[in-house]
Amino acid sequence: MAGCITTKNLSATFGDIRAIEGISIEITANKVTALIGPSGCGKSTFLRCINRMHELVPGARTSGEIIWDGRDIYAPEVDATEVRRGIGMVFQRPNPFPLMSIADNVSAGLRLAGMRKNKAGIDEAVERSLKLAALWDEVKNKLDKPGGSLSGGQQQRLCIARALAVEPDIILMDEPCSALDPASTQKIEDTMDQLKDNYTIVIVTHNMQQAARVSDFTGFLLTRETGEPGRLIEYGPTSKIFTMPDHKETENYITGRFG
Amino acid sequence: MxxxxxxxxxxxxxxxxxxxxxxxxxxxxxxxxxxxxxxxxxxxxxxxxxxxxxxxxxxxGADFLSSSEWDPVKDIYGARVFIYGTIVSSLLALLMAVPLSLGIAIYLSQFAPRWLRSPLGFIVELLAAIPSVVYGLWGIFVLAPFLGQTIEPFFADHLGGIPIFAGPVYGVGLFAAAVVLAIMILPTISAISRESMLNVSSDQKEAAQALGATPWETVRMSVLPLARPGIIGAIILGLGRALGETMAVTMIIGNRPEISASIFAPAYTIASVIANEFAEVTAGLHMAALVELALILLVITLLLNLLARLLVQRTGSGALKRKRS
Incomplete structure (x- = not known):
């Protein structure tokens, strides 16, 4: 399936520092997969390997394989910008283009992909994406206002709409609610629930309740000792991870004994 | 806090x-x-x-600004020629320096490998430390002969039909002065532009990158719009410096009080005429006219600096607002 991602023995480094090592995981299409673990365990780094954002940091490297749609996205003939167009990303801090209009924010990816001329197509995609992100009703009368004029929660939903506009198979969310209030968090979780019919979602979160609420599968990452890279300790259906995990470390973490 | x-x-x-x-x-x-x-x-x-x-x-009165006659013998003075020379030489300098400076700033802030950034930035800023009389000497002994023998004849021969490229070419003149000015204002424009580009947060760049933007598209989509007020401020500060530059321009612009269509013709600037004539003047109307020229130059540069300050301030407060939200 198009939204299926498999990593094989994936490792990532920043210069001499090993961030994650030997992560093999199969992410199921049209499901929400949550990655949990204490700070610094490499969750975000793992996420950023999936859309090849990790390599943009000077000195950052990856090894191993990531198979998306039958192709290794790290194969030499694969263009990283193409990968990022098919695998959207939402960041921890809402980062709309502050001076660009709301409509232009949403269509930014389409215009990058060369859809500049097709005005009707762009308008349609803007409306569809904003509706999917549950933002349409709040902004439909001010589409020409700058993206920076929205509230934090609205900005984050604008970023989700921006990621959706290019119709990716997969959406990566790096702690998308950690800078938001509970009401906005609720809205984004509802949006995720709607989206998973058509998209594969991988979410990194610090909030275990959130992982339990929104995800179908959960992966637990952990750095066993300082200086060690983060490893995948356990991965499985969320209901199992949160009720009867196989590993003692997982149980200790989800019951709040550390982290 | x-x-x-x-x-x-x-x-x-x-x-x-x-x-x-x-x-x-x-x-x-x-x-x-x-x-x-x-x-x-x-x-x-x-x-x-x-x-x-x-x-x-x-x-x-107001004729001082519009008259182009400058005749100490008849005691008739008009500033138009000098205002023209000052503004045109500075604008020509901007035309050359701005694209180059922005290229330098984009490279240094976005693309240069880390180990190259400080040394290269330092060398660019070193240009600002060279005394202007040295630029003037280099201009008159190296640059002007070079321009007069190669680039200027080429333009005059092939595009001489267009008045601004018409001959005769001397080397020394408006164009040579503009080239020297461009080199002199390069560090100002590139250093300040680089700072405002560095101030654009990595969040903003990642937003474009995650949508599949190429490096250039990332610069165009997220770096340039947010750095724009700072870049405008940098350009205006550079212009201010070019308008007031005296020594190097005096040595190379030709000091001929004439307005000609060709950029290769000699010209004269406000700063140059003051520097050249103040020693031989005693008192009276000639002195007053020179002082009025100085006043005009001061007003032009003060206004530009004020404008630059306002623009740079707006960038600062804009960045702060984004951080808070």
Whole structure:
């Protein structure tokens, strides 16, 4: 399936520092997969390997394989910008283009992909994406206002709409609610629930309740000792991870004994 | 942050009474006087210039700006030629320096490998440390002959039909002066532009990158729009420097008080005519006319600096707003 991602023995480094090592995981299409673990365990780094954002940091490297749609996205003939167009990303801090209009924010990816001329197509995609992100009703009368004029929660939903506009198979969310209030968090979780019919979602979160609420599968990452890279300790259906995990470390973490 | 400061002030007030701190009071007064000196100097400068220029202002009025006759023998003075030379040489310099500076700033802030950034940035800023008389010497002995033998004849031969490229070419002239000015304002524009590009947060770049933007598209989509006020400020500061530059321009612009269509022709600037004529002038209308020229130059540069300041300030507060939201 198009939204299926498999990593094989994936490792990532920043210069001499090993961030994650030997992560093999199969992410199921049209499901929400949550990655949990204490700070610094490499969750975000793992996420950023999936859309090849990790390599943009000077000195950052990856090894191993990531198979998306039958192709290794790290194969030499694969263009990283193409990968990022098919695998959207939402960041921890809402980062709309502050001076660009709301409509232009949403269509930014389409215009990058060369859809500049097709005005009707762009308008349609803007409306569809904003509706999917549950933002349409709040902004439909001010589409020409700058993206920076929205509230934090609205900005984050604008970023989700921006990621959706290019119709990716997969959406990566790096702690998308950690800078938001509970009401906005609720809205984004509802949006995720709607989206998973058509998209594969991988979410990194610090909030275990959130992982339990929104995800179908959960992966637990952990750095066993300082200086060690983060490893995948356990991965499985969320209901199992949160009720009867196989590993003692997982149980200790989800019951709040550390982290 | 502010609550911590309030607390600190309260604490300080309680433990040490405000009165009796003679040292502090004295220090405050001295610092205030030092700051007030600046205002005094500027006020006096403008006043003196205005007073010195008064005879000329009375004699010629607004004609001073529009007349191009400058004749110390007949005692008739008009500034148009010099205003033209000043503005055109500076604008030509901007035309060359801005694209190059923005290229330097984009490379240094976005693409250069980390180990190359500081040395390269340092070398660019070193250009600003070269005395202008050295630029002038280089201009007259190296650049002007080079331009006069290669680039200028090429343009005059092939595009001479267009008045701005018409011959004859001398090497020395408006174009050569503009090239030297461009090199001189390059460090100003590139350094300030680089700073404002570096201030664009990595969040913004990642937003574009995650949508599949190429490096250039990332610069165009997220870096340039947010850095734009800073870049405009940098350009205006560069323009201000070009308008007032005296020594190098005087040595290379040809000092001929004429307005010609060709950029290869010699010209004359406000700063140059003041530098050239002040020594031989004694008093009277000639002196007043030179002082009025100085006043005009001061007004042009002050206005531009004010504009630049406003623009740069707006960038700063804009960045702050984004951080808070």
């Amino acid at each position: 502010s609550s911590i400061n309030n607390l600190r002030d309260k604490f300080r007030d309680a433990s040490r009474p405000a009165r009796g701190r003679l040292g502090d009071t004295l220090f405050t007064v001295i610092a205030f006087l030092a700051a007030a000196t600046i205002i005094l100097i500027i006020t006096l400068l403008v006043y003196q210039l205005f007073e010195g220029a008064l005879p000329s202002i009375r004699a010629f």
